[in-house]
Amino acid sequence: MPQSIPSSSLAPVAVIGLGKIGLPLAVQYALHGRQVIGCDINPRVIESVKAGISHVQGEPELSQKLAEVVASGHLDATCSTSEAVKQAGVVVVIVPVVVNEDHEVDFSSIDAATVAIGNGLRPGTLVIYETTLPVGTTAGRFAHILSQQSGYQAGQDFQLAYSPERVSSGCIFRDLRIYPKVVGGIDEQSTAAVKAFYRSVLDDSTEILVMDSADDAELVKLIETTYRDVNIALANEYARFADARGLNINAAIVAANTQPYSHIHTPGVGVGGHCIPVYPYFLLAGAADLPSNAAFPQLTLPRLARRINDSMAEYAVQRIENELGSLAGRSILILGVAYRGNIQEVAFTSAQLLQSALVAHGAEVYVDDPLFSAEELHAQGYAHILIPEDENKVCAIILQAAHQEYTTLASELAHGRFAHCQVILDGRNALPREAIEALGRRYIAIGDGQPGTTERLRREYEITSPLTS
Known part of the structure; x- marks a missing residue:
């Protein structure tokens, strides 16, 4: 039977997924003195990282910092996730979860990574998911896969937690410094372990927000991204109204936002990216499991916002x-x-x-x-x-x-x-x-107002209004 990992606070860290977020995270941990093993299924990514060369472009500081931690021996890379997990005390998973053409959640990549993690898992390991997920995925789906593959029980033999990435491409290291880190475990021991880990690899000034559970932490990321999608949809609806009335919505939004409770976003030709147009469907996936009655609304507003923004x-x-x-x-x-x-x-x-x-x-x-x-x-x-x-x-x-x-x-x-x-x-x-x-x-x-619309509406009003003198 595999031996338990040492309980040292400086146990090695395996980062699963070396993409545009995973690679900066691996570098962040290495810069804070941790021994890091980066894992990815792409051999070219592994070769690049081992050479100290970043395959992720447009991320300030990354190339220099990657070269630094590779040269110091704090960061290595491998395609063998199971072998890396066997050496690690902490496993951080940042493998993509996407939606298909029917807006259904596709877990295939992260499920495969979770199976590989389970095959290398040892007692005492802390496994953290940072990928944005539908509520209940960490404590349900992934706990089951990890336990099934390893033969160990989540919360008893190993710790399991969730902490959503909250960073944006082009400013990841800045965001890691200034945004509070949200964490939640499947039990008290897992929550304490995940809090201690991030305290050791983030700046002292970075706040750590401890949620009651992994489910709560998953919800945080979904509502903050869905809020932006719904807000943009509202701004787009305002813009189309302004166009119909011959008004300037951007000037109106600037004025409205001088009131401290108004935070209207900017309208535009659509919403793109890995997050905002995708994660509302993760929220909807969680709602699909709830009873369809008045006590459990089916999140009508996020669904409508998606349609508005895509239109x-x-x-x-x-x-x-x-x-x-x-x-x-x-x-x-x-x-x-x-x-x-x-x-x-x-x-x-x-x-x-x-x-x-x-x-x-x-x-x-x-x-x-x-x-x-x-x-x-x-x-x-x-x-x-x-x-x-x-x-x-x-x-x-x-x-x-x-x-x-x-x-x-x-x-x-x-x-x-x-x-x-x-x-x-x-x-x-x-x-x-x-x-x-x-x-x-x-x-x-x-939202800049269609030409002639104001005059047209004025003429129509004068013709149809019963108050016209």
Whole structure:
């Protein structure tokens, strides 16, 4: 029978999954003196990490810090998760969980990782999941798999806890310093162990918030991300109302948010990323297990918010069509396929929804993104990559991702680029309206008020109102 791990507070740490979050976490732990073994199923990732070279781009400090901890011998990497777990006292799991085309949760990758962890698990080990999960997954699904594979009982032979990652690409080390760390175990011993671990690998100033259970900790991440999705959907509804009334929603939101209880987000052409458009479905998955009655509502608002935010691409296309007439056979350019500006990530990007909506309206869609090669764009399903020879075909441009490179668009228009472009739809409120309009181009944004709408409504009111004198 395998021996128990030593109870030392400096027991080795196995980090399972060396992606855009897992690799910085492994480095964070190593910088705080822990011996870390990073695990990943991709041999190229392992080779890169062992050489001290980061395969994750766009993360400040990561390349330098990775090279430092590899050189010091504090971080190694392997494809053998089970063997790494045998050597570890703490196991941190950050393997992706996604949704399929039907918005059903796909556990396949993290289930496989959990099986591998169970095969190497020893008594006394602390296993922590950081991947965002439906409520009840850690204490239910994963506790069962780990116990089944190892022969040990969760909460008796090994500790099991959940602590959601709360960081964003491009600022992970900063977020680890400033955001409170939420933790919760399946029992009191697991909770005490997970709190002690994070206290040892985070800055002294970082607050640790202890929840009553792993389920509670799972809920924290789901409600904070779903809140943002619902808030953005509300902002988008406000924007469409403002357009119909000929009003400026962004000015109204700025004014409304001067009241301390108002925190309205920014409307736009859609919501992308690994988190916001995905995790509401994790919350809905948990609700599906509840009885369908008044005491257990089925989370109608998050479900509706998803539909609203995904519909903004079609709405944006309709705004352009209102300006140009039929888009059949006309060339439209999408600037930026990344899910947000200055990030080389495309998870659930609104660019895909925009392309589908434009194609449905008969348009020929071109895309441009300086963060991706033409080959990468083709692989993502974009047929027409913008080249200089095609610029004069473009009759409308949609700014989808506010990359720094696009801030000069007005200047480029002034110097003759896109000579036949009539409409610029600023999907992220990032371009200079006055400079674009000064060039004789029509600038529109989500919620900026459709031209002529106010006067039309005034005329209709005068005709139909019984109070008209």
